[in-house]
Amino acid sequence: DTGVSQNPRHKITKRGQNVTFRCDPISEHNRLYWYRQTLGQGPEFLTYFQNEAQLEKSRLLSDRFSAERPKGSFSTLEIQRTEQGDSAMYLCASSLGMLNTEAFFGQGTRLTVV
C-alpha cells in the first residue's frame, strides 16, 4: 500500500484548455474526496464519492468541473476551458467510509493556468 497517489504532480496549461487529473486511492477505501487549495488558504471541499456514486458536490464545483469514479476505484477530475482562477493545488483524499475514520491525502496536483 503506497497511499493515495495523484498524477500528474504539476500541470501547466494555457487558458481555455482542458485538463484532467487522476487520483488512485488506498485500495480498500470506498470514500474518495476532492479538495482545492489556493495559496494561504486551507483546502476547500469540492466533491465526494462513495464507491462509484458521486454523493455531494460543493457550489465551488462549477459546470466546467466534472469528476468521475467509474469503477469505484480511481477517480478523475476534469476542468474544461480553464481560467486563471483555476490555478490551485487539487488534493484527493480517501477513507474507509466508516464513522470516525481518518482521511488520507495525496500529494496533490498543482495546476498553473497561464
Add this chain to the structure above:
Amino acid sequence: DAKTTQPTSMDCAEGRAANLPCNHSTISGNEYVYWYRQIHSQGPQYIIHGLKNNETNEMASLIITEDRKSSTLILPHATLRDTAVYYCIVRLLQGGSEKLVFGKGTKLTVNP
C-alpha cells in the same frame, strides 16, 4: 464555514513542547475534533482526533476541555520537521459524507 478558531501563527523552540489551541464553541455533542497538519507542498496529514476524552498517540496529545468548547494539540518535543500549518477541524456529518472543513490553521514554526 469552518467552525473553529485558531491563532494565525505560533513559534516554538526545538525540543520544547508546542501547545496549539483551538476554539470550537459551537461544537455539537456528536462531533469529533480532528487535527491535521500540512507541511509545505504536501497533502494534509492526519495527527489525532477525539470526542470527549484526552487522547495520545505517537505523534501528539489532544486535550479537550470538559465543556468541549476548546482543545489543545500538544507536540511534546517539537523538532524542525514539525514546522507546518496545523488545522483543527470539527468533523461535519452531513448526509454521511463526513467531509473535513478546513479553516486557515495555525502556522507553527519550530526554531533551532
